[in-house]
Amino acid sequence: MNAPQNLSPALDAPPEQELGLGSSQLDRARRLCVAPMMDWTTRHCRYFHRLLAPNAMLYTEMVTAAAVIHGKRDRLLGFDAFEHPVALQLGGSDPDALAQAAAIGQAMGYDEINLNCGCPSDRVQKGAFGACLMREPELVADCIQAMRESVSVPVTVKHRIGVDDQTDYRFLFRFVEALYSRGCTVFIVHARAALLKGLSPKENREIPPLHYDRLKLLKRDFPNACFILNGGLTDSSALQWLNTLPADGLMLGRAAYHNPWLLRDLDEQLFADDARRLALREEVIAPLQRYFERGLEGGVPPTAMTRHWHGLFHGQPGAVAWRRAMAEGHGPATVLAKNSGTLKSSF
Secondary structure, three states: HHHHHOOOOOOOOOEEEEEEEOOHHHHHHHHHHOOEEEEEOHHHHHHHHHHHOOOOEEEEEEHHHHHHHHHHHHHHOOOOOOHOEEEEEEEEEOHHHHHHHHHHHHHHHOOEEEEEEOOOOHHHHHHHHHHHHHHHHHHHHHHHHHHHOOOOEEEEEOOOOOEEEEEHHHHHHHHHHHHHHHOOEEEEOOOEEOOOOOOOOOHOOOOOOOOOOOHHHHHOOOOOEEEEEEEOOHHHHHHHHHHHHOEEEEOOHHHHHOOHHHHHHHHHHHHHOOOOOOOOOOHHHHHHHEEEHHHHHHHOOOHHHHHHOOOOOOOOOOOOOOOOOHHHHOHHHHHHHHHHOOOOOOO
């Protein structure tokens, strides 16, 4: 690819905003992020991930602006204070509705509001938001500005590097430039294009090639913005991109969900000074059990919680028995007691 050279070298700071990416806590947390995943990153999943990665930035599932405004907010947006820092991801394309939803999110206590410009699903396309919004950078910029004017927490965006046949760097640059000019300084970049016709969401996560070099070019052209790399990060080797691109942070999705201990290992390498980190998988059981019991007392169906905890013993002795028990909704402490002879961490 013949990338344009320094498309906007003078554009080194967003207007009417001091340099900086928010609080030092959020800056630090964005070094390691867990991606928003529909039906997966519920409050029960996020609580579990926080036990494993005390420093990471957590993201909700995408929630449409209309659902936030008109839906049952506690069910859609409720979360445990233990989850902080946690961001609310919104879907939508109407600036006024997004501004209202963002204000509701801030009032609920979220630390960041994120706009989804990366989802390729047919349902999202029919709603005129997600990845198809990358074709309308000025509309997205209007949305960002409206959201920023309605909240004091950071407003960020998650997006692809292109859409269908619009995959050259100039297309990506113009999209980021439009948002940056309205004060957006944090961009989560899924380093694949979205192919909106002919591929399923799963195929869109796997088939379009990865182009990590695009993030390197963005960092060159917008040196004061924060760029978080997403896509194809499956193990601890992902850390290399923090220095080689460089990236300001990493966002892991399904790899972290299926093998959540990976989050613990990455947290240890990125935030070595934190003494809260657990040493063994078995140490997660007691706090999970307390959370499980509180949930039952509050009327939460057991499998609504436990289905997100199935990966704790991934690759370890007894992992199959643990997964089966979590799928059936058994309490973590009970499962550990019944399988104490085989369900152990191994290093």
